[in-house]
Amino acid sequence: MINNPVLRVIAKIMIPLILLFALYVQFHGDYGPGGGFQAGVIFAAALVLYAMVFGIEAAERVIPAKVLKVLIATGVLIYGGVGVYTLLLGSDFLDYNTLAHDPVHGQHLGIFLVELGVGITVAAVMISIFLAFAGRGARR
Amino acid sequence: MDILGHLNYWVVVFLMMTGFYVVIASGNLVKKVVGLNLFQASVFILYISMGVVTGGEPPILRDGTDVYSNPLPHVLILTAIVVGVATTALGLALAIRIKEAYGSLEEDEIHLKETEGLNDTSNHSGESAGGIDG
Amino acid sequence: MSDPILIALFAMMILIALAAIRLSDLFAVVIMFSIYSLLAASMFVQMDAVDVAFTEAAVGAGISTILMLATLVLTGRFEKPSTHKSLLPLTVVGLTGAVLVYGTLDMPLFGDPNSSVNLHVADRYLEQSSTEIGIPNVVTSILASYRGYDTFGELTVIFTAGIGVMALLGIGVRGRRK
Numbered sequence: 001m002i003n004n005p006v007l008r009v010i011a012k013i014m015i016p017l018i019l020l021f022a023l024y025v026q027f028h029g030d031y032g033p034g035g036g037f038q039a040g041v042i043f044a045a046a047l048v049l050y051a052m053v054f055g056i057e058a059a060e061r062v063i064p065a066k067v068l069k070v071l072i073a074t075g076v077l078i079y080g081g082v083g084v085y086t087l088l089l090g091s092d093f094l095d096y097n098t099l100a101h102d103p104v105h106g107q108h109l110g111i112f113l114v115e116l117g118v119g120i121t122v123a124a125v126m127i128s129i130f131l132a133f134a135g136r137g138a139r140r
Numbered sequence: 141m142d143i144l145g146h147l148n149y150w151v152v153v154f155l156m157m158t159g160f161y162v163v164i165a166s167g168n169l170v171k172k173v174v175g176l177n178l179f180q181a182s183v184f185i186l187y188i189s190m191g192v193v194t195g196g197e198p199p200i201l202r203d204g205t206d207v208y209s210n211p212l213p214h215v216l217i218l219t220a221i222v223v224g225v226a227t228t229a230l231g232l233a234l235a236i237r238i239k240e241a242y243g244s245l246e247e248d249e250i251h252l253k254e255t256e257g258l259n260d261t262s263n264h265s266g267e268s269a270g271g272i273d274g
Numbered sequence: 275m276s277d278p279i280l281i282a283l284f285a286m287m288i289l290i291a292l293a294a295i296r297l298s299d300l301f302a303v304v305i306m307f308s309i310y311s312l313l314a315a316s317m318f319v320q321m322d323a324v325d326v327a328f329t330e331a332a333v334g335a336g337i338s339t340i341l342m343l344a345t346l347v348l349t350g351r352f353e354k355p356s357t358h359k360s361l362l363p364l365t366v367v368g369l370t371g372a373v374l375v376y377g378t379l380d381m382p383l384f385g386d387p388n389s390s391v392n393l394h395v396a397d398r399y400l401e402q403s404s405t406e407i408g409i410p411n412v413v414t415s416i417l418a419s420y421r422g423y424d425t426f427g428e429l430t431v432i433f434t435a436g437i438g439v440m441a442l443l444g445i446g447v448r449g450r451r452k
Binding site for chain 2: 276280281284287288291292294295300303304307310311314317318321322323324325326329330333334337338341342344345346348349350353354356357358360363364366367368370371374375378379381382383384385386387389391392395396399400403404410411412413416417421424425428431432435436438439442443
Binding site: 025029030031032033034035036037038041042044045048060064065068069072073075076079080083093094096103104107108110111114115117118121122124125126128129130131132133134135136137 | 425429
């Protein structure tokens with residue numbers, strides 16, 4: 001597929017739009033449909049498209065396996081870290097009211113961070129699962 | 141008994157049973173995974189259909205609307221879908237390793253290889269069934 | 275359940291599911307699953323579950339299908355014609371289905387606002403969310419705040435599944451291939 005000019009051009013136009021849409025879904029999830037789970041999957045879809053059109057090795061130059069492994073853990077750590085931080089502030093685990101002076105602002109901040117953690121882990125897991133499947137075929 | 145009021149459950153049961161049939165009747169492991177996914181999607185529909193409120197709106201608060209559908213099943217199923225794809229990926233990865241080890245994805249052939257392997261090891265000790273590459 | 279759109283979608287899903295049983299070309303089976311997921315997503319929109327529809331369309335019709343196709347590349351496209359008799363599975367499936375249908379007769383009617391599902395905590399979430407959390411999307415506020423523990427657990431499951439796939443298949447092409 002690497003030499004098909006139509007696919008290459010269309011993919012180059014589509015991928016930034018998909019990434020932008022993923023970010024919109026991630027950060028607009030409080031007000032409309034969306035959130036970390038959906039945004040992570042859409043973000044991964046953009047990189048899957050890139051890997052399919054330009055090849056697995058090109059995709060791994062964009063996001064190396066080592067970085068993916070770190071990102072997978074980062075998301076879970078952000079989520080758990082918010083919980084531990086609220087414990088340290090003296091409230092319950094994952095009770096965001098104490099994160100800011102105003103409970104509602106604390107909830108906003110908590111949800112933002114937690115959704116960010118979800119998005120990072122979901123995107124990294126989906127990309128690495130695809131690279132694992134496709135890389136298995138490429139190595140044979 | 142209200143036919144239209146229960147129709148959603150019956151269709152869900154039918155879809156669930158088609159998934160179940162694919163899982164138990166087909167011998168191919170990848171097709172079994174597809175069957176599990178059909179089953180899973182029907183469970184999603186069951187949950188969502190129980191949360192519907194007649195005349196309700198999607199649960200995104202705004203002025204001028206008082207009736208919203210039940211958001212709780214939405215939350216449960218939202219996470220279940222993403223967990224579902226992660227576990228599906230794990231199942232498919234296992235299927236790939238089984239194919240590499242046994243050269244087949246059909247239950248019968250894997251079973252045959254397995255029993256042959258057992259006979260081999262009892263005859264000449266040390267030979268194991270199916271090579272697993274690194 | 276007198277919504278004609280839902281009934282039409284249900285009918286299409288039944289046809290697709292039956293086609294998936296009959297086909298032995300796994301490529302076609304996977305595409306049928308993709309269509310099935312897309313129909314399920316349309317159904318979720320019609321049932322007011324917009325967040326779920328979003329996820330199902332991206333995951334079921336997108337990533338799941340890609341992963342299944344990637345598996346088929348490695349394992350072969352056609353399944354061996356089954357040598358088993360299909361009578362026993364049909365009996366098991368028929369009996370299970372009959373018991374489940376018997377069980378549904380006591381279930382609340384579709385769209386009943388007074389069913390036990392809709393009477394418990396859902397109202398509290400809908401009423402308090404705007405003052406306690408302050409964001410309009412109640413699904414997000416339940417997901418990330420009221421039910422934060424659940425979501426943390428789900429995220430850990432995804433994390434573990436990702437680790438499992440990497441352990442089984444390995445990751446990284448560069449530097450390994452000569």
